[in-house]
Each structure stands twice: as C-alpha cells, then as structure tokens.
Amino acid sequence: MFSEIHLPKGFKCAGISAGIKASGVKDMALILSDAPAAAAGVFTTNQVCAAPVKLCRAHLEHGVARAIVMNSGIANACTGAEGLVMAKNMAAETAKMIDCEVQEIFVCSTGKIGPQLPLAKIIPGIGKLFESALIENVQQTAEAMMTTDTRPKVAMAELQIDGRQVKIVGFAKGAGMIEPNMATMLSYITTDAAVDRRTWQAALKSAVDRSFNRISVDGDQSTNDTVLALANGESGIHVLDENSKDWNAFYRALEKVCFELAMMIVHDGEGADKFVTVQVKGAVSDEEADLAARAVANSLLNKTAWAGTYPDWGRIMDSIGYSKAKVTEELVDIFYDETQAVAGGCRSGVPQEDLIKVVSQTDFAINIDLNIANGEAVVYTCNCTEEYVRINY
Amino acid sequence: MFSEIHLPKGFKCAGISAGIKASGVKDMALILSDAPAAAAGVFTTNQVCAAPVKLCRAHLEHGVARAIVMNSGIANACTGAEGLVMAKNMAAETAKMIDCEVQEIFVCSTGKIGPQLPLAKIIPGIGKLFESALIENVQQTAEAMMTTDTRPKVAMAELQIDGRQVKIVGFAKGAGMIEPNMATMLSYITTDAAVDRRTWQAALKSAVDRSFNRISVDGDQSTNDTVLALANGESGIHVLDENSKDWNAFYRALEKVCFELAMMIVHDGEGADKFVTVQVKGAVSDEEADLAARAVANSLLNKTAWAGTYPDWGRIMDSIGYSKAKVTEELVDIFYDETQAVAGGCRSGVPQEDLIKVVSQTDFAINIDLNIANGEAVVYTCNCTEEYVRINY
Numbered sequence: 090m091f092s093e094i095h096l097p098k099g100f101k102c103a104g105i106s107a108g109i110k111a112s113g114v115k116d117m118a119l120i121l122s123d124a125p126a127a128a129a130g131v132f133t134t135n136q137v138c139a140a141p142v143k144l145c146r147a148h149l150e151h152g153v154a155r156a157i158v159m160n161s162g163i164a165n166a167c168t169g170a171e172g173l174v175m176a177k178n179m180a181a182e183t184a185k186m187i188d189c190e191v192q193e194i195f196v197c198s199t200g201k202i203g204p205q206l207p208l209a210k211i212i213p214g215i216g217k218l219f220e221s222a223l224i225e226n227v228q229q230t231a232e233a234m235m236t237t238d239t240r241p242k243v244a245m246a247e248l249q250i251d252g253r254q255v256k257i258v259g260f261a262k263g264a265g266m267i268e269p270n271m272a273t274m275l276s277y278i279t280t281d282a283a284v285d286r287r288t289w290q291a292a293l294k295s296a297v298d299r300s301f302n303r304i305s306v307d308g309d310q311s312t313n314d315t316v317l318a319l320a321n322g323e324s325g326i327h328v329l330d331e332n333s334k335d336w337n338a339f340y341r342a343l344e345k346v347c348f349e350l351a352m353m354i355v356h357d358g359e360g361a362d363k364f365v366t367v368q369v370k371g372a373v374s375d376e377e378a379d380l381a382a383r384a385v386a387n388s389l390l391n392k393t394a395w396a397g398t399y400p401d402w403g404r405i406m407d408s409i410g411y412s413k414a415k416v417t418e419e420l421v422d423i424f425y426d427e428t429q430a431v432a433g434g435c436r437s438g439v440p441q442e443d444l445i446k447v448v449s450q451t452d453f454a455i456n457i458d459l460n461i462a463n464g465e466a467v468v469y470t471c472n473c474t475e476e477y478v479r480i481n482y
Numbered sequence: 483m484f485s486e487i488h489l490p491k492g493f494k495c496a497g498i499s500a501g502i503k504a505s506g507v508k509d510m511a512l513i514l515s516d517a518p519a520a521a522a523g524v525f526t527t528n529q530v531c532a533a534p535v536k537l538c539r540a541h542l543e544h545g546v547a548r549a550i551v552m553n554s555g556i557a558n559a560c561t562g563a564e565g566l567v568m569a570k571n572m573a574a575e576t577a578k579m580i581d582c583e584v585q586e587i588f589v590c591s592t593g594k595i596g597p598q599l600p601l602a603k604i605i606p607g608i609g610k611l612f613e614s615a616l617i618e619n620v621q622q623t624a625e626a627m628m629t630t631d632t633r634p635k636v637a638m639a640e641l642q643i644d645g646r647q648v649k650i651v652g653f654a655k656g657a658g659m660i661e662p663n664m665a666t667m668l669s670y671i672t673t674d675a676a677v678d679r680r681t682w683q684a685a686l687k688s689a690v691d692r693s694f695n696r697i698s699v700d701g702d703q704s705t706n707d708t709v710l711a712l713a714n715g716e717s718g719i720h721v722l723d724e725n726s727k728d729w730n731a732f733y734r735a736l737e738k739v740c741f742e743l744a745m746m747i748v749h750d751g752e753g754a755d756k757f758v759t760v761q762v763k764g765a766v767s768d769e770e771a772d773l774a775a776r777a778v779a780n781s782l783l784n785k786t787a788w789a790g791t792y793p794d795w796g797r798i799m800d801s802i803g804y805s806k807a808k809v810t811e812e813l814v815d816i817f818y819d820e821t822q823a824v825a826g827g828c829r830s831g832v833p834q835e836d837l838i839k840v841v842s843q844t845d846f847a848i849n850i851d852l853n854i855a856n857g858e859a860v861v862y863t864c865n866c867t868e869e870y871v872r873i874n875y
Contacts, residue, residue: 137803137811137827167799169812169828202796203829312800389782389866403595406560407705410530418530419562434530435562436596473782475868 091228091243097256097281099123099323101222104233107214109162109200109207115233117211119183119218120157120260120277125193126321127286128154129293133314139166140176141196142315148180151192152286154319157277158183158218159197160211161236161262164273166202166312175206182212186219197275197315199262200236227258234262234275239357244349246342250335251326255282257342261350264357273311274301276350282339283322285330292340293318300347304355305386305470316347355469360476363395364469366454369409372464377414379466384412385455392473400444402430405455420460426453484621484636490649490674492516492716494615497626500607502555502593502600508626510604512576512611513550513653513670518586519714520679521547522686526707532559533569534589535708541573544585545679547712550670551576551608552590554629554655557666559595559705568599575605579612590668590708592655593629620651627655627668632750637742639735643728644719648675650735654743657750666704667694669743675732676715678723685733686711693740697748698779698863709740748862753869756788757862759847762802765857770807772859777805778848785866793837795823798848813853819846 096102101121109116130149132142141159148154158179165172180194187193198206221229231241242261247254263274278293297316322328329336356364367386372378385391388408394401402423409416423431425447430437447453489495494514502509523542525535534552541547551572558565573587580586591599614622624634635654640647656667671686690709715721722729749757760779765771778784781801787794795816802809816824818840823830840846 135800135803136809137799137814164796167796167811167824167827167829169826171828202794202799312796312803401595403557403560403705406530406595407528410528410705416529418560421530431560433562435560435565 091231091241094227094243094245094258096224096227096258097279097323099281099321100279101224102226102230103218103221103223104226104229104231105214105217105221107160107217108210109160115229116162117160117214117218118230118233119222120230120279120319121222122155122319122321124321124323125153125155126319127284127289128152128195129290129318130195131294131297131316133311135312137167137312139164139198139313140168140172141165141198142313143173144176144180145195145197145315145317148192148195151190153193154195155187155189155193156183157195157197157317157319158215159234159275160206160214161234162200163198163204163206164200164202164313165198165206168203168205171205175208178208179211179215182215186215195317197313199234199273199275199313202312231260234260236262236273237264238262239264242350242353242357244346244353246346248338248342250282250339253324253326255324255326255339256280257346259346259350261354263354274314274354276301276316276347278316278318278343278346280320281322281324282320283324283326283328284320285328288330289318289320292343296344296347299344300351303468304351305383305468352469355471358471360474361471362451362474363472364452365395365471366467366469368454368467369457369459370465371459371461373415373462374464375466376464378464381409381412381414381416381457381459382466382468384408385457386468386470389473395448395472396474398445398449400425400430400441400448402436405457406431406434409457414459415461416459417461422458422460424456484624484634487620487636487638487651489617489620489651490672490716492674492714493672494617495619495623496611496614496616497619497622497624498607498610498614500553500610501603502553508622509555510553510607510611511623511626512615513623513672513712514615515548515712515714517714517716518546518548519712520677520682521545521588522683522711523588524687524690524709526704528705530560530705532557532591532706533561533565534558534591535706536566537569537573538588538590538708538710541585541588544583546586547588548580548582548586549576550588550590550710550712551611552627552668553599553604553607554627555593556591556597556599557593557595557706558591558599561598564598568601571601572604572608575608579608588710590706592627592666592668592706595705624653627653629655629666630657631655632657635743635746635750637739637746639739641731641735643675643732646717646719648717648719648732649673650739652739652743654747656747667707667747669694669709669740671709671711671736671739673713674715674717675713676717676719676721677713678721681723682711682713685736689737689740692737693744696861697744698776698861745862748864751864753867754864755844755867756865757845758788758864759860759862761847761860762850762852763858764852764854766808766855767857768859769857771857774802774805774807774809774850774852775859775861777801778850779861779863782866788841788865789867791838791842793818793823793834793841795829798850799824799827802850807852808854809852810854815851815853817849
C-alpha cells in the first residue's frame with residue numbers, strides 16, 4: 090500500500106510484533122534519525138494524560154530528537170508513578186541503543202487505559218526494532234501504530250528548496266475517541282529539511298490546528314494524543330525560518346501532509362461509512378462558527394440521521410440552537426451540498442428526494458450560513474452506525 | 483396502567499386522535515381547569531425554539547391558565563411567522579370553547595421539526611377534546627403526548643393541608659433528545675392546591691432543576707421543551723407561599739412528582755436498557771461536579787461500554803479529564819456501586835469480574851470522588867445500544 094514511500098534522508102523506521110497484543114500483530118514502532126533533529130510536539134489538552142505524554146512534554150524542553158519509540162495495545166495512561174517509570178525505561182533503553190541523551194528519545198503508547206506496560210516484552214521489542222530499522226519500512230511502521238484502525242495512514246509531500254529535494258513523510262493512527270484538540274490519535278512527521286526550532290514548533294501547532302483539530306469522530310478526547318515532528322536537515326538545505334523565501338511553500342507542504350492524515354482518520358472513523366464536512370459561515374466570529382460546527386458534528390442525532398440517509402435539517406437547527414454560538418433563528422440558511430434545505434430558519438420547500446440524494450452519498454457537506462457576521466469554520470466528521478456501538482462494546 | 487389515577491379537583495383532561503399522526507394513534511391532549519389556575523412555566527434554553535414555546539412564554543406574563551392544549555407528531559418548530567399563527571389559532575380556538583382570555587391557554591407541540599401544523603385536523607381535534615374531557619382520562623392524555631416514548635408517564639402525590647386532601651398529578655413525555663436543561667420533553671403538573679403565583683414559579687424552577695435538569699439520554703437539547711404547572715386552588719385550602727407552615731411538605735411533594743417523571747424518562751431512553759446514576763463529589767464546586775458528571779454521562783464511549791457490560795473506567799477517567807472541571811489525576815477515586823475500580827488515579831486491583839458484575843445490572847451507579855473540595859452533583863442517564871442508532875435512522 091505504502092511500499093513506494095520511503096522516508097526522508099537520514100531517517101529509518103521499523104514496525105514489529107513484541108507480543109504486547111495477544112493477537113500477535115505488530116505492536117511496536119521506531120522512527121530513528123541519524124542526526125539530531127529539531128523536535129516539535131503538540132499534545133492532548135486532557136487533564137488526565139498518559140505517562141508517555143508527560144515524558145514527551147518534559148523531553149521537548151530539550152528540543153532535539155533522535156528517535157520516537159512507541160507501542161500499541163496498552164496506553165500507559167492512569168498508571169501513576171509506576172507508569173512514568175515504565176515510559177522512562179522505554180526511553181532509556183532506546184537511548185542506550187543509539188548512545189544519545191535520554192531527552193532525545195520521545196515515547197508514545199496507545200491502547201487500553203489502566204494496565205501497566207509489560208517491560209519484559211517492551212525491552213526485547215526495542216532490540217528487535219533497531220535490528221529491523223530501514224528507510225523503506227514505512228508500511229510496517231504505520232501498521233504497528235494501529236489499534237481500532239482498519240488501515241495504516243501515511244502521507245507524503247516533496248518540494249525543491251535551494252535546488253535540493255526536500256521530503257516530508259507523516260504517519261498517523263486513530264479511528265475513535267477522536268474529537269478536536271486531538272484524541273486517541275498519534276502522528277509523527279519526519280522531514281529532511283532543516284528548520285529553526287522555534288519556527289518548527291509554531292508551524293506544527295498551526296498545521297495541527299488546521300488539520301487534526303478540525304476532525305471529530307465521536308466527541309471524546311483522549312489521554313494520549315500526540316503529534317511529534319522531527320526535522321533533521323539531512324537534505325542539506327539551509328535552515329528555514331519564517332523569513333526564508335521558501336518558507337510558505339514548505340509550510341504548505343507540512344499542512345498538506347497533516348491534513349491528508351487527518352482526513353484518513355475521519356474516513357476510518359469507527360464503524361463509519363460516510364464522510365461529512367460541516368461548514369459554518371456568517372457567525373459573529375470564527376470561534377463561534379467553530380462552536381456551531383462542532384455542535385452539529387458531535388450531535389448523535391445528526392450522526393445517526395446521516396447513517397440512516399435521513400436529511401433531518403431540524404436536528405441541525407436544534408444543534409446550532411444549543412451551541413454557544415449566537416444564532417438568530419430567522420436568519421439561518423442550511424444547504425446539503427448546494428441544495429438549500431432551510432431558508433430564513435424555515436424549510437426551503439425543496440423536494441425531500443433532492444436532500445435524500447445528497448445524504449445518500451458517502452461524502453457530502455452541510456453548509457450553514459448564520460447570516461449575522463463573517464465568522465467561519467469547518468469541521469470534518471463521519472456518521473454513527475450500529476457498528477460504532479458494536480466496536481465500543 | 484394509570485386507570486386508578488384521577489386528576490386533582492377541578493381538572494379535566496382528554497387524549498384523542500386528530501389524525502395528525504399517520505398511524506392513527508392518539509395525537510392531541512387537553513388539560514382543563516374549571517377555575518383560573520396560577521400558572522408557572524419553564525422552557526428550553528435552545529436559541530432555536532418552537533412557535534408554541536414562544537407563545538407560552540408570552541402568555542405566562544399573564545400568569546393565569548385555564549387550559550393546556552397540545553399535539554404530538556409535529557413540533558411546529560422552525561416554522562417561522564406562519565407557525566406562530568398556527569399556535570395562536572390553536573390557543574384562540576381553545577379559548578373560544580372555554581370562553582376565556584386567549585392568554586389563559588397554553589399550547590405545546592412535539593414531533594417532527596419543519597412541517598406546518600395541519601390546522602384542518604387540529605381545529606376539529608380541539609372540539610373532540612372538549613367533548614371527551616373527564617377527570618379520569620389520565621391514561622389517554624399521557625398516551626396522546628407520546629412520540630418515541632414506549633410508555634405513558636404519570637406520577638402522583640397526595641398530602642393533607644388544613645385538614646383537606648391536596649393532590650398533585652403530573653404528566654410527561656420524552657425518550658430522546660434528552661439533555662439537561664430539558665430536551666424534547668414535555669411535562670404538565672396539575673394541583674388543586676392554592677399557591678401564590680410568584681412562589682409557584684420559583685418552586686417549579688427549583689423542582690425542575692433537581693429532576694428534569696438532572697437527566698441525560700443523548701446530550702441533545704430540543705427546541706420544544708416545556709414544563710407547565712397549574713395550581714387551581716379547588717381543594718379549598720388557603721393560598722400557600724414560602725412562609726406557610728405546610729410549604730415544605732407541599733414543595734417536597736411537587737419535587738417528588740417531577741423526580742419520578744424524570745426517572746421515567748431516563749428509564750424509557752431510546753433503545754436503552756440500563757439506568758446509570760453518575761455521582762461526582764469532591765469537586766471544586768457543585769457547578770464543576772456537574773460538568774464532570776455530565777461529561778461522563780454524555781460520553782458515547784461510556785454509554786457504549788455500559789451497553790457492552792464492559793467496566794471501562796479508563797474512559798471515565800478520560801471523560802472527567804476533558805470536562806471543564808478541575809481534576810487532579812492522582813487524587814481520583816472511582817467506584818462502580820460500592821466496588822472501587824480506581825484508587826488515586828490508578829486501577830485499584832479489584833478483580834475485573836467484580837466490576838463486570840456491577841455493570842451487568844440494569845441499574846447501577848458510577849461514584850466518582852475528585853478528592854479536591856466539597857462540590858457534588860448527580861446526573862441520571864442510560865446506556866447507548868445499537869437500538870438507539872436504529873430508532874434515530
């Protein structure tokens with residue numbers, strides 16, 4: 090699937106089975122940079138956060154990374170002081186293999202909340218990862234990150250800077266517990282560009298806000314969300330910052346990779362078979378447009394209506410009404426794709442069949458105009474089927 | 483079912499089929515007071531609200547009621563100026579039958595958002611309601627209020643005041659779109675007590691806050707929620723106010739009726755087969771405890787875990803973590819009924835079978851202690867099954 094994609098220069102990766110998951114599928118991954126890379130990170134805003142998130146936040150102060158090591162199957166969340174020791178052990182063992190500072194190792198876990206990590210499997214797993222690390226192991230690495238995901242998620246961008254080829258390759262996992270401001274979602278971005286550390290962190294934050302933070306599967310936000318980005322400079326270009334003439338092109342490539350990964354996550358939403366874009370404009374502010382869009386995207390009644398191919402615009406009116414965005418009922422227009430369902434807060438009179446045609450598609454948009462001011466926002470979401478309930482039993 | 487329950491003195495009611503619902507089941511109800519009754523009302527806080535809600539709010543200024551007339555099947559919401567005319571016509575026709583001021587008539591609708599009311603069915607329906615109005619029509623009235631409800635909802639309390647019998651009888655409907663601050667939920671409270679109008683309104687607000695506003699089925703709040711309370715004084719007692727020696731006993735009876743009706747709604751949650759009490763204590767304030775309890779009660783991941791008899795306390799930790807309540811991970815204790823699952827933010831070590839035993843019950847509690855301060859709150863909710871998704875297709 091991604092066998093054609095190779096990592097940027099100076100990166101290696103691996104995905105192996107360490108026996109953490111009872112099923113024997115891949116459950117550990119490594120991303121390794123030959124040279125120290127500028128590190129950036131964005132983490133869950135959940136007050137309850139996993140041990141590896143705490144460790145990554147601390148290591149990010151150092152700002153330099155040599156490797157990301159991760160496991161799936163167990164989240165190492167709600168594991169107390171013992172869990173933090175486990176995460177530190179994972180980092181220490183990896184640092185030993187590279188012979189680098191322990192702060193240069195970033196650790197992630199995803200899976201079940203509660204149990205402690207089985208260190209007796211993790212430590213040999215790290216050895217196995219280093220043995221198998223290669224530039225072309227992209228597919229295996231993405232597979233090892235998966236939990237309820239049905240497919241691995243990788244995106245790539247390439248551009249020319251200073252006459253040299255620069256590459257960005259990103260990995261992601263996530264299918265449920267997905268709600269803006271991230272949720273059981275991990276993503277790793279690698280690039281052989283050289284980027285000023287402060288610029289890199291600001292760029293990642295901005296790209297995440299416009300991609301991963303614009304998606305919602307079920308409105309639940311996880312304890313482990315992490316996006317890490319490593320820029321190792323191995324392409325040989327000069328160090329980029331916001332004043333570089335190539336900065337905009339590079340930032341757009343970064344945002345494109347993040348956006349593609351985010352869309353892969355929504356498309357792989359647990360049990361979902363429809364992709365829905367909720368666009369709100371005409372709000373008092375962008376922030377209020379966002380509140381209205383999220384209320385629509387997270388409403389279980391909307392999600393089940395979409396699952397049932399039922400164009401129930403009344404439920405959409407209801408959702409925006411209880412959102413914290415200012416809404417003047419008489420001004421609201423709602424369109425399913427380009428077909429207007431609501432005009433001035435009332436039904437437009439368009440035949441129901443035309444609306445059913447839109448929601449029958451596997452990919453459609455709900456376009457809402459509050460007609461008050463100029464605030465706008467978009468959220469990408471999916472429907473909620475009986476299958477979602479079964480998956481989360 | 484409720485054939486033994488008769489209305490308080492001086493009230494009559496009726497439930498009939500006016501042909502609004504295609505199925506031919508009962509779809510209009512009337513509650514009629516012989517004498518002008520002190521009126522109190524609490525309404526949806528949704529910015530998008532139905533025409534009858536707007537009309538009731540205006541009529542409540544008058545403070546006196548002779549009748550409540552309602553239909554199910556069509557919500558008369560998002561119906562613009564025409565919808566308001568329809569609601570006014572319903573009130574005017576009812577006032578004509580009684581020969582009273584139109585402000586003394588309260589109108590409610592529940593059902594599908596969008597379509598206009600079929601006045602050609604509603605007007606004859608009102609005539610039929612007056613023909614059939616009787617003190618013992620409690621069952622029929624409750625049935626006519628139903629939409630996705632599987633059973634009618636009536637509660638009663640009786641007490642002695644001044645040596646006279648005082649009665650409170652309440653009706654309710656609601657099964658989905660139920661989230662605190664009400665949601666497609668209608669309730670009518672009748673009493674033959676005499677109550678000072680201002681006291682009556684304050685008492686209703688307080689009782690609603692402690693009953694209907696403490697339940698959540700799916701986190702969606704409707705456009706039509708209305709609780710109306712009529713006190714006609716026909717028991718012959720003196721007028722009660724907060725200084726009356728019998729006030730506390732009377733208020734407790736009112737709250738009991740509201741609470742019983744609210745519990746009936748959660749037990750009848752769309753597709754639900756488990757009743758879950760979420761109790762939070764130890765929060766910074768009661769308000770924060772409420773935020774934490776609602777985050778747990780409204781999480782789709784928790785609701786589906788309960789449906790699957792899966793005691794996933796990690797998801798509960800996750801929910802309180804992203805709630806707006808202050809949470810210190812290391813202090814959190816969580817109990818399933820009295821069985822401790824989480825101690826100091828980590829698993830307690832109690833055998834999983836003991837927790838499964840608790841969530842296998844059709845009625846259990848999640849007790850959370852944040853161990854920070856003394857704020858507490860309780861929310862009553864239900865699980866989310868595949869059936870919920872099917873109902874809302």
